[in-house]
Amino acid sequence: MTIFYKYCGKMYANITNQCPCSCEFCIRKNGDSVGDNDSLWLEHEPSYEEIISAFDSFDKTGINELVFCGYGEPMMRAELLLQVAEYVKSKSNMKIRVNTNGLVALMDPSFDISSFKWKIDAVSISLNASDPEKYLRITHPKYGLPSYNAMLHFAIAIQEYVPDVMLTIVDKELGEEEIELCKIRAKEDCGLPLRIRHYITDNSDEENV
Ligand code: SF4
Structure with missing residues (x-):
């Protein structure tokens, strides 16, 4: 796997x-893989030992950045993610980024985000929309309407512990007006840049995740 x-x-x-x-834009709905593999569907949720073993045996020639992303929300396993990040930092000079929905406070209420400090270099958070109702229609979080403010709160708070933080939207059927509102939300409410990702439906050669 x-x-x-x-x-x-x-x-x-x-x-x-x-x-x-x-x-709505999740690439998992359109195929089984991204990048140089056949499937990102895991046979089981990998243990710390399995992850470390896979990291050690991976050909890392010429690579200087590791991104926690994949076919799931990496912060669903937040403590494990940080253990792995700590190991990677001890073995390499790689920059480490986490791509997340920003809902860790709802997924794992006991998780202390200050533990990102020194372990994670960058965080990319899915803003997805300019208000809670639109967010719900695009993201469909199981926590409902409070999800949007939880995500915004994370985006603001994590800046104390991580030097490089950004928000993202995917341009699938958003429209110019909504994109402008998202830019304002990112800048004025969170003090963050907004990256606009292009919607892709296949394993194309474009960095989009
Ligand atoms: S947060 Fe959205 S895009 Fe990311 S894995 Fe979940 S459903 Fe897919």
């Missing part, structure tokens, strides 16, 4: 298939 894979010159970590959302 694929725990690590290469995509657009970076190394990606696929540590879970769990996710409390069902985003």
Whole structure:
């Protein structure tokens, strides 16, 4: 099963298939893989030992960034993610980024986000929409309407512990007006840049995850 894979010159970590959302644009709905592998559907949720073993045996030549992303929400296994990040930092100079829905406070209420400090270099958070109702229609989180503010709160709070934080949207059927509102939300409410990702439906050669 694929725990690590290469995509657009970076190394990606696929540590879970769990996710409390069902985003309209989720690439999982359109195929089984991204990058240089056949499937990102895991046979089982990998243990710390399995992940470390896969990391050690992976050809990391020329790679300087590891992204926790994959076919699931990596922060569903937040404590494990940080253990793995700590190991990677001890073995390499790789920059470490986490791509997340920003809902860790709802997924794992006891998780202390200050533990990101020194272990995670960058966080990319899915803003997805300019208000809670639109967010619900795009993201379908199982926690309902409070999800949006939980995500915004995480985006603001994590900046104290991680030097490089950004928000993202996917341009699937959003429209110019909504994109502008998202830019305002990101800048004025969170003090963060907004990255606009293009919607893809296949394993194309474009960094989009
Ligand atoms: S949060 Fe990520 S993995 Fe989960 S449904 Fe949305 S895009 Fe897919």
